[in-house]
Amino acid sequence: xxxxxxxxxxxxxxxxxxxxxxxxxxxxxxxxxxxxxxxxxxxxxxxxxxxxxxxxxxxxxxxxxxxxxxxxxxxxxxxxxxxxxxxxxxxxxxxxxxxxxxxxxxxxxxxxxxxxxxxxxxxxxxxxxxxxxxxxxxxxxxxxxxxxxxxxxxxxxxxxxxxxxxxxxxxxxxxxxxxxxxxxxxxxxxxxxxxxxxxxxxxxxxxxxxxxxxxxxxxxxxxxxxxxxxxxxxxxxxxxxxxxx
Numbered sequence: 001x002x003x004x005x006x007x008x009x010x011x012x013x014x015x016x017x018x019x020x021x022x023x024x025x026x027x028x029x030x031x032x033x034x035x036x037x038x039x040x041x042x043x044x045x046x047x048x049x050x051x052x053x054x055x056x057x058x059x060x061x062x063x064x065x066x067x068x069x070x071x072x073x074x075x076x077x078x079x080x081x082x083x084x085x086x087x088x089x090x091x092x093x094x095x096x097x098x099x100x101x102x103x104x105x106x107x108x109x110x111x112x113x114x115x116x117x118x119x120x121x122x123x124x125x126x127x128x129x130x131x132x133x134x135x136x137x138x139x140x141x142x143x144x145x146x147x148x149x150x151x152x153x154x155x156x157x158x159x160x161x162x163x164x165x166x167x168x169x170x171x172x173x174x175x176x177x178x179x180x181x182x183x184x185x186x187x188x189x190x191x192x193x194x195x196x197x198x199x200x201x202x203x204x205x206x207x208x209x210x211x212x213x214x215x216x217x218x219x220x221x222x223x224x225x226x227x228x229x230x231x232x233x234x235x236x237x238x239x240x241x242x243x244x245x
Contacts, residue, residue: 001025001055004115010063012105014098018071019063019106020047022054023115030054031244032110032121034103034136035062036129038215039091040076042066045220053124056237057245059116061106065099065129066090077220091128096135096161103136107143120145122172122240127184127214130176131155131163137174138166146243148175148236151214153184156192164193167200174204175239177232182214205235 002025009016020042023030035050042064053060066072074087110116121143125133130152137144149155155176156164174197178190190206197204209216209228216225217232 003051003054005051008109010061010102010105010109013101014068017063017065017067017102017105018042019061019109020050021059021061021113022047022051023059024054024057029115029117030057030059031240032059032061032116033240034106034110034121034123035060036099036123036125036132037062037065038127038129039087040074040079041072041087041090043073043076045076045218052233056240058122058240059110059113061110063102063106065094065102068098069093094128096131096163099132100135100139103132103140107140117244120244122146122148122244124148124150124236125152126150126217128153134163134170134174135161135166137172138163138169141169141171144170144172146173146175146239148177148239150177150217150232151179151182151185152176156189156196164196167196167202170200170202172202173239173243174202175235176204176206177217177235178206178208179212179214179216180208180210181212184214207235 003022004025005022050060050062130149131154133147137147194206212228213223215221215223217229
């Protein structure tokens with residue numbers, strides 16, 4: 001399938017945020033999916049994944065969430081301890097309020113695009129962005145029809161802005177895929193999150209595929225698990241199919 005691809009600037013409260021967009025090069029408009037990146041930041045690997053989403057019939061927006069720091073590009077294939085320290089610092093400069101503000105800008109951008117279908121949108125977040133897909137689902141309940149998190153972190157914390165505190169506001173259907181082995185996610189989180197979502201009446205699915213580690217859906221990672229990755233893709237596409245199409 002041919003795609004329309006663009007590198008764009010999205011207006012936010014802070015300034016202009018670069019983003020990559022892709023959608024089918026076909027007549028009509030397409031439901032929008034916001035793709036929130038992981039800690040290593042904006043890179044071609046994520047653009048490839050955004051194209052896969054677009055080829056399934058969506059208008060995908062992949063924002064560079066580190067734009068407040070300038071242009072950051074990490075050569076993850078040559079990752080070192082020093083690089084890891086730097087990217088974690090970049091990750092930690094973000095907070096839920098910043099991402100909420102940026103999401104307002106992204107939604108306004110989507111609303112201005114002829115190829116983006118009006119109304120409800122979906123989203124997916126990896127790693128650090130598990131907290132953000134949860135936050136924006138609670139902050140923009142009328143806009144998000146569904147949201148997916150792959151090995152997300154920071155979803156339940158003791159901070160005042162913890163995403164789990166917004167669960168009772170969420171109207172979206174949620175999908176969380178936690179890794180079976182993940183040092184960044186305490187063992188109790190998947191179960192506790194499931195209990196909270198059930199109590200709040202939020203439609204959801206939570207899984208922990210056997211044999212998976214943090215990052216299992218990224219083909220360029222040593223921990224890539226092809227079978228589990230494709231199952232997760234299938235579940236995300238099914239989620240968006242029933243909530244957005």
